[in-house]
Structure formats: structure tokens, C-alpha cells
Amino acid sequence: MKRSDASIARQVREYRKRYPDKAILCDYDGMDGWAALAAGASVPPIRGQVDAGLLAALPKMQPYEPASTPLASDQWALAEPGQNYVVYSLGEPVIRLELPSADAEFAVNWIDPSSGSMTGGDAVRGGEVRTFTPAGRGRRVLRVTRK
Secondary structure: OOOOHHHHHHHHHHHHHHOOOOOOOOOOOOOOHHHHHHHOOOOOOOOOOOOHHHHHHHHHOEEOOOOOOOOOOOEEEEEEOOOEEEEEEOOOOOEEEEEOOOOOEEEEEEEOOOOOOEEEEEEEEOOEEEEEOOOOOOOEEEEEEEO
């Protein structure tokens, strides 16, 4: 029986909380690697060409669960708070994220988890909770980076 991406991501996140310094590997066969990545898995299979800037930022990022604006139950995030954020949304289209530093500007991009291609390029100011809604439905990856 194939387990869902959501159940594996929840399990990865639970282990990441318990063992923050350990590598977390699992059977990624058929799983969306972006879900595993955002949950905190080690070396997940990400499809497509991944932006070099994101690859450079990932080692500095940790699982992120904002207390002031919790993510939906089918969303997982990694962050280097104040600098870089990656949020995976399995179904809920709206992502709410608090961005610190009112004097900072953040670039907003959407990643297609099937191809790795990035779209967007909009900019938002920090200092408040922002709501991000992708064009279209289904799985989405939000990338927010301080400029």
C-alpha cells in the first residue's frame, strides 16, 4: 500500500523535531520530493532543474513552524528566518507567512514541483503577515527571499 505524500511529510517532520541533527532518509519511491524537502528530509528526490540560489540557501534553512501564523495541516516549510523561506502546499492554495523587518523587501516566486521551473518575481515588503495565493490549484512551492 502506497503511503500519501502528506503522511510521509508528517512523519519526516516528527522525526526532524525529535532528532534535529540526524539525517532523515526514507523510501522516496513515487513521493513528491518537494514535500519531503519542506518537511525536513535529507537528500529528497527533487524533480527538474532547481535554481542555484535556492540550492545554496537550503543548507542554512531549518524546518519552520511559525507560531503567530500557523501553516495549514497540509503545508510544510523550511526557513532561514528573515532571509529565505520555502513553503510546500499540498492542497490548501493560500499560504500565510509572517515576514519580519518592515524595512526589507522580499522576492516572491512559485516553483512547479513537477518541473522545478520558477515563476513570479513579485516583491513584497516585510514587517507583517502576508498572504500568498498561487495561480492555479494543486501542489505548489512558494519561495520567498530577502533582496
